[in-house]
Amino acid sequence: MEKYEQLAKDILENVGGVDNINSVFHCVTRLRFKLKDEKIANTDKIKALDGVVSVIQSGGQYQVVIGNNVPDVYSTFVEVAGINPEGAGETKSEGNIFNRFIDFISGVFTPVLGVLAATGMIKGFAAMFLAFGWLSDKSGTYQLLYAIGDSLFYFFPIFLGYTASKKFGSNIFIGMAIGAAMVYPTLAGIMAGKPLYTLFEGTVIASPIHVTFLGIPVILMSYSSSVIPILIATWFSSKVEKWMKQIIPDVVKTFLVPFFILLIVVPLTFLVIGPVATWAGQLLGAATIWLYNLSPIVAGLLLGGFWQVFVIFGLHWGLIPIAMNNLAQMHFDPILAMTFGASFAQIGAVLAVMIKSKNEKLKSLSIPAFISGIFGVTEPAIYGVTLPLKKPFIMSCIGGAVGGAIIGFANVKSYIMGGLGIFGIPNFFKPGSPIGSTILIVIIAIAVSFAIGAILTFIFGFKDPANAKAETEASGRETETLIEREILTSPLEGEVITLAEVADEAFSSGALGKGTAIKPHNGKVFAPASGVAATVFPTGHAIGIKTDEGAEVLIHIGLNTVQLEGKYFTTHVKQGERVEAGELLVEFDLEKITAEGYDVTTPVILTNSDKYLDILVVDDQTVKVGDRLITLVI
Template structure:
């Protein structure tokens, strides 16, 4: 067994086979479900020859291997005595066991892009007004404001879709539940004298203006709300599932949604909505009370640990709190204090770029710095600062200092907007313009960047990190790939028709950081993957979402269609080749349904990477923005 020792080392350092609930693999990584992740020796695994990196995400302990992961997986299964299963089976088996963080992430992730976009529009509208470029009474202002408010005002409709989908219900039923909550006529019924008042003399005192079948209804304002629709969607999904088991198949199509809505919506207005709203108010007051104990300490804590939260996915727990604060109080200081963290990160990256003599680090630093300016810090974290350790700690210090400044200035966000520099307009108070809080955000951002940059320059990257490091394998030194094929310079052609983007923009850090290989990403506009070279199919995952190729000249290429598409279990993918098959450049390899994949909630952004790039002297990427199959995409030059 070629990988027996590696498998033994991995099993030992994940805490032993008794610490493993399950292990599966996709095209690039082993995906462990561990009983206790604290028992895993992550540093030891990362330093193993044959391991690219380790990623903890979505409740999985992912050991990134590369193209030969099927062989390593087989060895791990044999060594550990585990049951062999597919990644998709494992994902489906655990859908109902998702953690709170995973649930929140699944609900909010699909709409973050639009939420950021509408927030940016609203923020720039506020900026233009503060600078005197627009009048609030102008038509331009009103239309821009309508765009900016569109998603946030009707938030329950969007969250109804994503939440009920996460809970296993029908998305359009979730949208109907959300739309009921923001039905405009109901807001007009609160004028005039109430019929009665419930809970008089308490903090929950509520006037009643209407009844439902004689039961008093407490009308609340659900526009922009978060908690009520999520709880209603959870309840609705349970009701729908029960109805599907009791209603005959012949009438399910219309009777299931009929009774689901008829049961869920009234109960939401009568019980779920009021209780959830009161919970939201109390949650908002509690967070603001904690913040007001010492805004500087709160800012220091959130700013300093924000990047740690991001690594472990804990930041998702703060997102609904922040949105709830925006709904209840019109502003939020919780997310407002993390603004300097990303700038401290890119300050440290710039320091690494100037300090190191290692060419690989210099090459990775430039795109990581650029993406970090716009708030995408995963390439910087996973590709540079976290592996070096000291720059990551320094960036946390910079984020803490920036957060303390934001706390001191009482900086708050007044809308959810863009990341990085696009987040600046979110600190503009629509009622007060350029306040101290706004200037505090600017100062905190600049100081965090300077602290990260200067400390990295002063304290370096750790012993031995400033000098170049070369650790070529015997095969690499001889100019051969892992299969023993002598490497030659060659051109790798585009396998798709579509738009070319940077790997650093991908949401999967193993690809975006360059840990798995160098290359580009393509947003396909046509669901056909053609062979970019002549060679053999070295890997084809059973779900047909990813393929590995070895060219006749030795290049090892991985094409991974979409992000996390292994979870589709082969749906929407059709392969026209098999593993080990000989292929010619331009040959159709895989067909896939773009609309179906995106409709299921997955991105089709596809990395095309050269996994043995370190065995070449140089790798050049074409600068064209749109390509078609057969266009020059990547050129590798042999040593």
């Protein structure tokens, strides 16, 4: 815990504290917050924290991207915040319908994704060993491996009953009991027998009847691996539970509430909810396949090309339940299959950046990002490397699009929801079938995606944030390969000196931030960039500007001038007001301040200078208002 304790405390403070948190949970790389007011969160400060890759606000969630260490950071965070991890994900969804849908889907599926990927990998490897002839389907080794891999999928409604109930804020064990009833083995055995009669015979929804409940025919369905029926049943259960708690006396609530809920919800699930939801799932699966069959190549281009964009905004959650439904209804899925090359295109671009860049910090970021990407976790690559450089991200999207088109053209499908990255290859082994050309096509697709991402990044290049100090010293000028984050103009007319020359250790040591200082020729201070007057001291001797690009600039007029208590200073802006570049901020009487014995040297510093790779100050000895003064480099 100690390793991430300070990071957890800093995140907690800057999201607005516990009182601003409705819920928090994590996925593979992100802390996902539901905040009461996202405007309270200090996004810039969170982004600048050591250990935070980026911050994304999408789908009604405030997502703090951590990377591979997110489980440890999450466990530390809930302990520091005093949040019960079992209840950390419970929240009432707010916002528009789309945001509520994304929030619900992510909240239900995120807790099981790790185990889902693990069991899928085991199931995929078992299918691969069978296809290679290394194991027989009669061997105990194969049967045990398959049982381990298939366990979660077979009993999926039980797991979703837990996570959905937790999301709805209802009794999680009731949700699990509903899911368990749906996959009860005896009912599956009944379905194998001869039906009593068939409802809707001769139609697409013909349904054999094997049993009745109170004389009402029960349409038994195979709910193993299903998604939609349990989600609807659990939602209905949460409504019944709320109603039951209002009418049942407290003294008997403990057992009578679940007693009546199960007696009401489970039969209704078998009689109505399950069949209708299953038919809806079948129609949804048929609709996706119909769209896919219209043009698999176009579908592959779009899904493969935009998959990483979907991941950035959390929109991929809308496709995951469709893919799971396809696997449950048709035992295959083409949707996620077409996105498989995207992560390999991403690491291809990262490899090109790692080789081509001369910046040591970028190279060091690229190595772990590349390794994570091999295993399908691309957030470190996206937020740490390709997206900030822009062009490599675009090239990776092109690579993913081509890979998706290849998979779409070859009509390749996945048969399990398994691992990511290289561990996802077994997803394409069809259980019980010999190895054919499918795996070869998958390998070709990911190889092409990787190659396109790498080659295009090499050809089109990127603006390399090369080592600013080394190149400046070698060339005596600012290198053209720097990424200029922002230009700050001079707020005063006067003589430029280094901070080291300032007769105040707090400034000269750089403890307050990097920058420069100006010995003013007159008594007017102007805004060095557009932004907000974040701090205006009542004495008028100092003003802090937070620029539109995120720079936090402090202009301190004179040394120890706070002792003048505002005498000789006139401010023209108020704290919190917006200012435009070149706008008059403060006027001061230069002659009178000097006559009172004060040094009027004015430091201009970046209080968040650690956010930048380098801060370059002009070599000119004198500057006028509006001249380039400081270049901020990332």
